Amino acid sequence: MTVWDPVTYLEFADERSRPFVDLLSRLPAMEPRVVVDLGCGPGQLTASLAVRWPNAQIVGLDSSPEMIKQAARLAGPRLRFQLQDLRDWRPETRVDVIVSNATLQWIPGHRELLLSLISLLTPDGSLAFQVPGNFDEPSHQLLRQLSADPRYASLLTGVTWPAATDAASYLDDLAGLGCSVDAWETTYLHVLSGPNPVFRWISGTGARPVLQALPEDHRRQFVSEYQELLNKAYPTRAYGTVLPFRRIFVVAHRHASAIRDDQDCAPLSWTR
Numbered sequence: 477m478t479v480w481d482p483v484t485y486l487e488f489a490d491e492r493s494r495p496f497v498d499l500l501s502r503l504p505a506m507e508p509r510v511v512v513d514l515g516c517g518p519g520q521l522t523a524s525l526a527v528r529w530p531n532a533q534i535v536g537l538d539s540s541p542e543m544i545k546q547a548a549r550l551a552g553p554r555l556r557f558q559l560q561d562l563r564d565w566r567p568e569t570r571v572d573v574i575v576s577n578a579t580l581q582w583i584p585g586h587r588e589l590l591l592s593l594i595s596l597l598t599p600d601g602s603l604a605f606q607v608p609g610n611f612d613e614p615s616h617q618l619l620r621q622l623s624a625d626p627r628y629a630s631l632l633t634g635v636t637w638p639a640a641t642d643a644a645s646y647l648d649d650l651a652g653l654g655c656s657v658d659a660w661e662t663t664y665l666h667v668l669s670g671p672n673p674v675f676r677w678i679s680g681t682g683a684r685p686v687l688q689a690l691p692e693d694h695r696r697q698f699v700s701e702y703q704e705l706l707n708k709a710y711p712t713r714a715y716g717t718v719l720p721f722r723r724i725f726v727v728a729h730r731h732a733s734a735i736r737d738d739q740d741c742a743p744l745s746w747t748r
């Protein structure tokens with residue numbers, strides 16, 4: 477299981493929060509009672525939901541003890557955090573809004589999970605999620621190429637690779653369930669500063685499983701080679717280093733008739 481480090485992750489908190497704000501901006505005016513953030517990470521974005529919806533109970537779930545420990549510092553009367561693998565999550569009551577930012581890409585086969593998530597919503601509830609759409613970018617290609625090198629490949633056989641599909645496929649999945657769907661993509665041009673900026677970015681997220689799987693001496697060598705490749709692929713200009721980052725956004729509104737009542741709150745076709 478990937479060990480997350482809230483401090484490394486939060487180094488780019490400003491850039492990483494932008495898609496969350498853009499995602500939430502497409503939810504209509506509503507007064508939800510129960511809102512759940514799946515894969516809440518260090519919790520500061522979950523906390524912003526309590527400000528947005530002052531009458532709602534907000535719950536952040538995450539499978540990382542490190543992230544939940546960090547998030548728990550923000551807990552309050554209407555805001556709580558829970559150590560929970562989202563694949564096993566079954567709420568006691570239906571939920572008005574499910575949010576998931578930059579998390580579902582870590583769940584292999586997560587498209588099958590969408591049906592289950594929609595069934596957990598109240599009639600007229602909403603599911604809003606964002607996943608990276610940058611797995612063909614040099615940052616990920618170089619990571620895969622280096623990982624396939626015979627010096628490292630045998631050490632990395634069990635590693636989890638994040639993956640996601642395109643906006644049109646998610647739209648098709650959810651519209652097929654009878655939801656109305658708003659799906660789109662945005663490429664952000666993050667201007668990073670300091671040494672090895674793209675490595676510092678990706679070592680907080682996408683590269684973690686690979687880096688953790690390598691024994692110390694291999695990791696040192698791998699990091700040095702990967703940094704060199706990244707620095708060539710993302711040259712530093714006078715104003716900084718540009719990291720283009722494509723992201724996929726989906727907001728789906730369930731209609732009362734979208735899913736039959738007998739499908740509600742049941743683990744559906746989802747299998748781990």
Ligand SMILES: C[S@@+](CC[C@H](N)C(=O)[O-])C[C@H]1O[C@@H](n2cnc3c(N)ncnc32)[C@H](O)[C@@H]1O
Nearest residue numbers: 515516517538539540543561562577578579582
């Ligand atoms: C890139 S972070 C995103 C955190 C937060 N949503 C944000 O936008 O800042 C991904 C998070 O997903 C969590 N995660 C990954 N797989 C999970 C699972 N199966 N169940 C719950 N959380 C999971 C990780 O622990 C991590 O905190």
